[in-house]
Amino acid sequence: MAIKDLLVAYDGNEASQRALEFAVNMGRKYDATITGLTVTRPEPYESHLRKWIPDNVKESMVTARLEATKSVEARFREQISSLGYSGETQWLVEEGLPDLTIARCARFYDILIIGQFVTAFSTEHRSVDPQELLQRAGKPIIIVPKSYTTKPFREEAAVAWDGSRHAARALTDAMQILETKKKLYILKAKSDKQSRDIGELPGLDLQVHLQRHGVASEVVEFQSGTHGIGAALLEHCARLEPDVLVMGAYGRAKFGAQFFGGVTRHILQNHQVPVLLSH
16 A cells, blocks of 8 residues: 555644655655644642633633634745645644644554654653553654755665564554665664574565565674764664654564663654654
């Protein structure tokens, strides 16, 4: 099934603007519809307190929310116009908790594209919880860094591969993209010890599987180094400059012992390349 329906979480800030730029590149390539989504929070008052709020105050609050939403939509449409995108676009407004609402909406699209979670790991006062979003969405998510600059796709991608279920799930979810790339770099960390789940299977070859999908690939093995696997992965991405890095949201052994382990956390805090995560 071809990629035809992209959802972009958009609130007008710098991170969401970079996400929309990446979505426009994808939209042009796949002739896809781009839908911008903004989420408004429900009123922060308990039902038993609302009756004490004067009607004019409640009306002012509703008006302010509507104006804010219209302002975000205007920025979305202005940016689409400035990027010269001629494909179909839609605008969607939903009310609810941001992470849960975005995740629920993502289920109706091929891929969710969202800006980098800049402060998600350093403060509890966040609008989107990346772990909740990834656990609930049920669809692949592309996270675009704040530093992303619009440029033509090089038609090369990379996958963080350790043979785990999580890496395999991400690879499968990204196959619609990978089948359109000229080359895929398989990034593998060298190790003397591997668990039964991710150890080498002599009779199986990932490159053969990819070749059957028409995907040319190259294995790039590396040492984790003193700064760990996350840093090593990003160093290779900086050198190879793939259009996107594909990886599982969590994994055992090399790629983290639990959900959002050290590798995933490091990459989401420091990545300079769009990352496709799958759970």
